[in-house]
Amino acid sequence: MTLIEPVPPMKNGVSASRVFLPAQTNYLTIYDFLCQQFPHISAQEWLLRFHHQLIFDQNLNQLTEDTLYQANCFVFYYRFLAYEMPVPFPHHVVFENEYIMVVDKPHFLTISPTGKYVQETLLVRLKHETQNPHLTPIHRIDKDTAGLVMFCKQPAYRAAYQQLFADRAVQKHYHAIAAYAPHLEFPHTIKLHLCKGEPFYTMRIDAEEKPNSETVIECLSHHAQRAKYLLKPITGKQHQLRVHLNHLKIPIENDPLYPIVKHVADDCFDRPLQLLAKQLEFKDPVTGQFLQFESQQDLHL
Incomplete structure (x- = not known):
């Protein structure tokens, strides 16, 4: 026994x-x-x-x-913090079945406990609501980024869903607001080698190394100064979309890290990064169904 x-x-x-x-x-x-x-x-x-x-x-x-x-x-x-800055924005469950949960995350909310946040994280919020200790994020988006995040509800199926992302079998669409770039022809594909930068929580480009990141960029709409872009990451490197657009001289609006690190107060919620994980598409490895989800949030010019 x-x-x-x-x-x-x-x-x-x-x-x-x-x-x-x-x-x-x-x-x-x-x-x-x-x-x-x-x-x-x-x-x-x-x-x-x-x-x-x-x-x-x-x-x-x-x-x-x-x-x-x-x-x-x-x-x-147990992790414990005497005080955490409340993140005053709700999350929304977009889809849920017995295997997964897809959640629309607001800006400023970290996915998992780290550093200055435990209770004010998406994972702890969801565990508290569902009372499911096995809930696990299958992929991640930055604290500064809003939009769709998928969680697995049962440990037995976790590896199958994680393998989807490892195999690049999930189509991810992001929206971003940045300066209009009339010099670029769309769709535009950018490939770069990304590695750890300085400070350690940033990424940098190594022009001498073989590209390890790739993004396809389309322009959805624009006016004279600003544009709304559709970003299709082929790979999933940390800060990939933010570094790629910054490299093209069109950094994402309100980015606190690129091109220059700007220290923003924890209670400053009025300038969200204009980056949204808008859509997820994949064939479910457990049910065999083709699933497509879209964030209820939007970015506006």
């Missing part, structure tokens, strides 16, 4: 993380271990997690900051 390890329940849509305690004698308490294992998290924050009853042993017994270190065991902990 296979024993099933106990797993802590979600708390406000947040699933517990698990860390293994290795065999060694350097730590007196589990608190000491956690502080050294995760130096990016302050000691005060670990104390708050203990005090808020957010740390458990593998048998789901609550731990305190004085609990002695015990090697070759697991510890469960």
Whole structure:
């Protein structure tokens, strides 16, 4: 008979993380271990997690900051932030069946917990609403980008949906507002080699390397100064669309990273990046159906 390890329940849509305690004698308490294992998290924050009853042993017994270190065991902990800036925009479920959920994400909302956001993320919002701890994003769009994101509801089918994106079997259409480029002939295809830039959260172009990113660009409408573009990414590199349009001297409106990094206050919501994940199309690997979804949001000249 296979024993099933106990797993802590979600708390406000947040699933517990698990860390293994290795065999060694350097730590007196589990608190000491956690502080050294995760130096990016302050000691005060670990104390708050203990005090808020957010740390458990593998048998789901609550731990305190004085609990002695015990090697070759697991510890469960929940992410916790004393304060998060509320993102005052709703998300909308576009489609849902027993396998997937397609959600229309607003601007400014991060998909998964990271950095300064836990509760104010799309994944935690959805887990809290559905009480489904297995919900997983199949692909990602930037915090600054609005539009469609697909989630898998059951672990057994996660790999099949992830493979769709790995095989480039999903057709993705984006809309963007940027300066009108009369010098370009449309449709215009751009291919570049993208790699990590400086600061680390940006991307840069390496002209010496073979292209690893490709986008097809069409112009949907325009006036003298501005245009609405249809972007069809063939690949899915980080910030691909933003870097490609910036390279063409038509950076996307309100982009805080390209061409120049601009630090925007967390509570500034009046200049959203004019980039929208407008459409998803694919053949469902589980049901065999051809599915097409469109964001209810729009960008306007």
